[in-house]
Amino acid sequence: MQKPIYLVGNNTKFFFGNPPNNKHEILNTSNYKGIVNYDPSELVVVVRSGTSIKELEKVLNLKNQTLGFDPPRFDIKEKNNHKFVPGGTVGGMIATGLAGPKRIFNGSCREAVLGLSVLNSNGELLKFGGNVIKNVAGYDISRLHVGAMGSLGLILDVSLRVKPLPSHEETLALPASYLEMMTILESLFSDHLPISSTSWSNNEAADFFNKEMLVIRLSGAVKSVEKAKNYFLNCQKKAFVVEKDKANSYWNFLRDQRFSFFTDKFYESNLWRVSLPFGNNFTLFDRQNQWVEWGGALRWIKTDEDPKWVFALIKRYGGNAMIYKVGEKFSQIQDRLAMPDWIEKDLHMKIKKKMDPKFIFNPGRLYSFL
Numbered sequence: 001m002q003k004p005i006y007l008v009g010n011n012t013k014f015f016f017g018n019p020p021n022n023k024h025e026i027l028n029t030s031n032y033k034g035i036v037n038y039d040p041s042e043l044v045v046v047v048r049s050g051t052s053i054k055e056l057e058k059v060l061n062l063k064n065q066t067l068g069f070d071p072p073r074f075d076i077k078e079k080n081n082h083k084f085v086p087g088g089t090v091g092g093m094i095a096t097g098l099a100g101p102k103r104i105f106n107g108s109c110r111e112a113v114l115g116l117s118v119l120n121s122n123g124e125l126l127k128f129g130g131n132v133i134k135n136v137a138g139y140d141i142s143r144l145h146v147g148a149m150g151s152l153g154l155i156l157d158v159s160l161r162v163k164p165l166p167s168h169e170e171t172l173a174l175p176a177s178y179l180e181m182m183t184i185l186e187s188l189f190s191d192h193l194p195i196s197s198t199s200w201s202n203n204e205a206a207d208f209f210n211k212e213m214l215v216i217r218l219s220g221a222v223k224s225v226e227k228a229k230n231y232f233l234n235c236q237k238k239a240f241v242v243e244k245d246k247a248n249s250y251w252n253f254l255r256d257q258r259f260s261f262f263t264d265k266f267y268e269s270n271l272w273r274v275s276l277p278f279g280n281n282f283t284l285f286d287r288q289n290q291w292v293e294w295g296g297a298l299r300w301i302k303t304d305e306d307p308k309w310v311f312a313l314i315k316r317y318g319g320n321a322m323i324y325k326v327g328e329k330f331s332q333i334q335d336r337l338a339m340p341d342w343i344e345k346d347l348h349m350k351i352k353k354k355m356d357p358k359f360i361f362n363p364g365r366l367y368s369f370l
Helices: 055-060 092-095 143-147 178-189 223-237 246-256 306-317 341-357
Strands: 004-007 025-028 035-039 046-047 074-075 085-086 115-118 125-129 154-161 168-175 195-201 213-220 240-242 268-277 290-295 299-303 320-325
Touching: 004 168, 025 240, 035 055, 046 055, 055 092, 055 178, 074 168, 092 154, 092 299, 115 143, 125 143, 168 223, 168 246, 195 246, 213 223, 223 240, 240 246
Parallel strands: 004 025
Antiparallel strands: 035 046, 046 154, 074 085, 115 125, 115 154, 168 213, 168 240, 195 213, 195 290, 268 299, 268 320, 290 299
16 A cells, blocks of 8 residues: 655645644655746746745736735745745645635636646646636536645646736725624625725734724726725725725735734634625624624634534535634544535545545545545
């Protein structure tokens, strides 16, 4: 029997998902890096999995383009000067499927994937999808790898759809309670304003805002953004414009989860990542420590409630829940990303058997039974 292989880039997401089996070999992809092909006119880039998101975004920004969905980059410490720099890789971005504040405006990581190449456990090089946006034929196998935690094979090259950078952005802030925040957001989205990001928390955003502050980013053409800004300021007399440098720093802090809400140690509670249908006025955890994004569709919630109860509750509301960071009290829990039923388990097992026939890639990282 072959020894399991634990796939890792810069290991910035070590906390996410189920812990790896100790009896494994580590395969590090961080040296497999670089841009294979980039055609700004076609809005497509092909990049190797070990490339840092930061380096990829530098190249895209030179052509006024962006990934769009704001994947968290996280921080690693440089060996020479001990400074912290964003260190997440493209492979980890695909494997986790995480997206940041602009996901509601620009779509998800999965939507950005056009194709990829993968090495399976038989040593075969498999290629899925393509390098053009209009290329739909058969099953879209490439997107199965998004969020699969590297359990379906070694991701090598990824073809991504990129977006133009918005020509203008403004950030507005408004003091609001939880219920006020939900009412305001519902009204703003029904008015079809060019909202690219929203944020609210009952925790303080240190060096930026006090607790219970609704922060909204508008993105798009200059005229539409300015019109939306003036409309919002006229409707909400307590609202104010956030200075540009401060706004950019705030959104980057939130994107990379540098606030203490995300970085504190967890003992008696778990940090949950809960996604709900848009417009769902979910109030069951309104008194818990939480951070709300995506117009209310994404909730980061700290709670010590029984994980089985939380999984079942969110499922009843039509949403998805995962334990993003596990507290020490709950460290023995087996499945942190979901509690699939027997039909879902059977489907996952069939996909795993086809994609990773020797069952050696990241066993247990996505689900304990894989």
